[in-house]
Amino acid sequence: MLKHVFATLVSGSLILGAAAAQAQEAITGAGATFPYPVYSQWADAYQDKSGVGLNYQAIGSGGGIQQITAKTVTFGASDAPMTKEELDKNGLLQWPMVMGGVVAAFHVDGIDGAINLDGKTLADIYQGKITSWNDEAIAKLNPDMKLPDTKITPVYRAEGSGTNFLFTHYLSQVSKDFANTVGEGKSVAWPAGVGAKANAGVASQIANTNGAIGYVEFAYAAQNDLHLVHLKNKAGKTVAPDMDSFMAAAANADWKNAPGMYLVLTNQPGDNSWPITGASFILMHKKVQDVDAARQALEFFDWAYSNGDAMAKELDYVPMPKNVADMVRESWSEIKGPNGEAVWKQ
């Protein structure tokens, strides 16, 4: 009896497995965790429409770059762009797929609503130079507010991440001192504060600690109802982090003159621009062996540019402007099959 059940189970699963392998027509990709929610949302909708699924492994930007370099996936994804030289060395093409904002959130008993900071003050806080919420530098930026004598606990992302890269890239631009002592990167040695694991860990540490300040992707701050910092941007205006200010920063970005589309969207000009935004990038080989796989992937990205804006906004991501999407589509002509013919045709 038991033997029979076992045999049925084994043969059944074999048949199902074979069927699944047959029906499986999926684009494979790997990389950044930050855009994963929007990619999977797009993939669901796209599969309903076209029957082609997406198998995206959110293993981190570094992993994405490694996997695409090793050609184990059709596309890789990274939050930090690769420079033109790095791209050329590996024969890769890169383009921005979706954008997001990094926001600073805080928790101080006695302060309700937002607080105003500028980049220099934020850098000083993260270097451990400003240690109390009623510090003169903060008071000057918030003249109408009664600031308590609470100790500041800066919270940072412990693991290497694209969010770290954007935040340190911004602080390095607005504070020479920060650039010299800490510098920018996915993993830096923070001189002060507490390192928490992942966006969720940072959000939780902020929510639990009186006096904490930290940085997370906008979606996490919105979901956790954290008080947000308003930042003074390059134009000297203090702006609130929301979809409009993220879009403003993106609109001012000069993609046309960025070689290899290497562009970090921090500290952009414009009265309404939020200073810490970033794009998430897709990486593909310029010379592909599997033409069908590459074409399927490009068709998916094309569909996402045309139809994915509403879904992206719903998840607090910023869609790419139409002119940028068109520019990206043009760049796809550089992706060629073994016989030298372009994979993508408009």
Added chain:
Amino acid sequence: MATPQAIQTGGGLGGLSEATRRRLQRKARIDVWFERTLFAFAFAVLLLLGAIIASLIASSWPALERYGLEFFTENRWAANVEVFGALPAIYGTLLTSLIAIVIAVPISFGIAIFLTERCPNVLRQPLSTLIELLAGIPSIIYGMWGMEVLAPLLRTWFPSVFPAGTGLATAGIILAVMIIPFITAVSRDVINTVPAVMRESAYGLGCTTWEVARRVILPSVKGGLVGGVVLGLGRALGETMAVTFVIGNNLFLNTTLTGQGTSIAALIANQFSESDGTQRSALLALGLILFLITFAVLAFARYLLRNSTGRHA
């Protein structure tokens, strides 16, 4: 090793019938193969260990060659500017494990002695099972518990000692909870091997429970207890996930007990996926160091066991 030939030519077997002799020969052959297979299994472990060490050394060589002794003396780990110092992580690993052992050992021995000596029979089995269940909880659950429950509690109760709630001591406490079931289970099992007649004689002489535990039971199973502690220590040294959540992940050397710090395993877990080039090599060198530390601890424990007079040495 008994070979078939030895049996064939053995003088004592001369009188046996042909069939019996063949049967014995076959059995001897089976035994030979059995022994060889066992040897191959045992040897495979050595081979695997050797391969791991060799590949660790090979892949960490670029970093070790570039930084040399500085790798062990530099007091910060800043990947973005390629400054790699293992000191903060080594300090954090050793300190958190030490804190864990200091907390866990007396509690574990206490539980073990209670379970074997004083516990009512009804409670013995359920309590043992509960403690062993603690060992089955995935480490990430301990990490989340540490972040969401323990750290906020410490921050509220002792704000001057634990201003952020997280830190080296917090990680040590979590580790202690994680290794208590291991040390307890081993201690209970070895204490159970103490013959009943020994404790009965001691009680018969008028010893108190404390005296029986202190002077009769513990000394007679010293070796086994050390084994249990080492098992726990080995686990504490390499624990990754739970520690990462609560240790604070500060990459500067911070020679305090309760301050923010990092451990080797936590640092590797945090940076490995986004690393390449020198950083990856440096992280693998950290892995090699952790390997050597664990090896040294186990070797030291072996040494203790050999020198101890306990029955279970």
